[in-house]
Amino acid sequence: MQIRIKGAHLLDPGNIDAKKDIIIKDHLIEAIVDPIPDLSFNPISDRAGNEFETDITIIDAKGMIVVPGLIDIHVHLREPGQEHKETFATGLAAAAKGGFTAVCSMPNTTPVNDNSQVTKFIINCADKLGLSKVYPTGAITQGSLGITLAEIYDMKQAGIVAVTDDGKPVENSDMMQQALEYCKGLKIPVFVHAEDLSMADGGSMNEGPFAKSWGIKGIPNAAESIMVLRDIALSELTGAPVHFCHISTRESVKAIRQAKKRGVNVTCETAPHYFTLTDENVKDYDTNFKMNPPLRSEKDRQAVIQGLVDGTIDVIASDHAPHSQNEKEVEFGRAPFGIVGLETSLSLSLKLFHDGFLTMEDLVNKMSKHPAKLIGINNDIRPGNMADLTIIDPDDVYKIDPEKFKSKSKNTPFAGIKVKGRPFLTMVNGKVVYQRYEI
Ligand SMILES: [Zn+2]
Numbered sequence: 001m002q003i004r005i006k007g008a009h010l011l012d013p014g015n016i017d018a019k020k021d022i023i024i025k026d027h028l029i030e031a032i033v034d035p036i037p038d039l040s041f042n043p044i045s046d047r048a049g050n051e052f053e054t055d056i057t058i059i060d061a062k063g064m065i066v067v068p069g070l071i072d073i074h075v076h077l078r079e080p081g082q083e084h085k086e087t088f089a090t091g092l093a094a095a096a097k098g099g100f101t102a103v104c105s106m107p108n109t110t111p112v113n114d115n116s117q118v119t120k121f122i123i124n125c126a127d128k129l130g131l132s133k134v135y136p137t138g139a140i141t142q143g144s145l146g147i148t149l150a151e152i153y154d155m156k157q158a159g160i161v162a163v164t165d166d167g168k169p170v171e172n173s174d175m176m177q178q179a180l181e182y183c184k185g186l187k188i189p190v191f192v193h194a195e196d197l198s199m200a201d202g203g204s205m206n207e208g209p210f211a212k213s214w215g216i217k218g219i220p221n222a223a224e225s226i227m228v229l230r231d232i233a234l235s236e237l238t239g240a241p242v243h244f245c246h247i248s249t250r251e252s253v254k255a256i257r258q259a260k261k262r263g264v265n266v267t268c269e270t271a272p273h274y275f276t277l278t279d280e281n282v283k284d285y286d287t288n289f290k291m292n293p294p295l296r297s298e299k300d301r302q303a304v305i306q307g308l309v310d311g312t313i314d315v316i317a318s319d320h321a322p323h324s325q326n327e328k329e330v331e332f333g334r335a336p337f338g339i340v341g342l343e344t345s346l347s348l349s350l351k352l353f354h355d356g357f358l359t360m361e362d363l364v365n366k367m368s369k370h371p372a373k374l375i376g377i378n379n380d381i382r383p384g385n386m387a388d389l390t391i392i393d394p395d396d397v398y399k400i401d402p403e404k405f406k407s408k409s410k411n412t413p414f415a416g417i418k419v420k421g422r423p424f425l426t427m428v429n430g431k432v433v434y435q436r437y438e439i
Helices: 088-097 116-129 152-158 173-186 209-214 222-238 250-261 272-276 298-310 345-354 360-374
Strands: 002-006 009-012 016-019 021-025 028-033 056-060 065-068 070-075 100-105 133-138 162-164 190-192 242-244 266-270 389-399 418-428 431-435
Touching: 009 360, 065 360, 070 088, 070 360, 088 100, 088 116, 088 418, 088 431, 100 389, 100 418, 116 133, 116 152, 133 152, 152 173, 173 190, 173 222, 190 222, 222 242, 222 250, 222 266, 250 266, 250 298, 266 298, 272 298, 272 345, 298 360, 345 360, 345 389, 345 418
Parallel strands: 002 056, 009 065, 070 100, 100 133, 133 162, 162 190, 190 242, 242 266
Antiparallel strands: 002 021, 009 016, 021 028, 065 389, 389 418, 418 431
């Protein structure tokens, strides 16, 4: 069977930027062709009598943008072990609805993904679902305890695309140096959760006047930037690439900008909440505003946007961190860190496009091309490549409603806010895994 996506604008930065139709056959992109005239039904022949293949599904994507499948490199799928928060089935349905053809799962599950058995389990479970793809990350250290290196080589053989102790930093600098040297040899990227626990410990929101007025213990910017600076130094020392997760402070952005200028092999990501909200938005001890790193000041938010604009920040990732309602409905200081993000990430990021900060090309780079490059996959829109595509409806205005989330958890600070633009269709291996029918 063939699928023809017609009437859309194709945008694959550096490759294609034109009004074209795409023909998909047997999971692959078969051809990119000039648009045919409007068709309101599946035709058997055109006016000249030339026969079309009859077994063809037309996807009308007029007014929309077809881009290489979006990839979210920072997702907590929670399975195995924390299925009350999320499962592969619910998390990957949320990914598909969010426009993501692939996600990187974080290893802080129960048990931790620190060996090839767990890696294989994740890949098998995800494959069976036939939704968005999962590229697992493995732990840097056994149990993410920071003491002994995990079985990184075995996990790589089993299919991990990066290592991280996300949720925690690797506190010991010597251990981090060893990890970087080892991973450099294996050609596997290290994703860094930059946090100085001695400074952050016990804190629940950004240190500053708002934390003070709420009587909540603060987490200073330096808790993040100290570790960013350390790992820039370790990257320089070892020559190993370092990718910084969820950058939230102006000091971190500045340090990474300067490091890149010096030619240090560093990349970084931020999450939509860091360029959308600040600590001033934390209201009524609502634990849906509690995440790690915390929402920072307006100055930091502006610096994050500037970092995205000037290319210091390479990637937008959601840090999708589902928690059940019971877990979040406790006092602010005791609530777990994290918010869901898969189903709001694209809409919130599109605001940067609508506000003129990023071009659509920038956005596709940060949500698709750069993530793909970082984890070593080729998702170009080219004949012969897998048909992993996202169709974006850039102008559709709607209100975020957590009750409509496919995710098992609803912990979002964005409930009820109006946004513009969202995914229209997500295609993985030539199969439609999400299409928006609801108005
Ligand atoms: Zn983290």
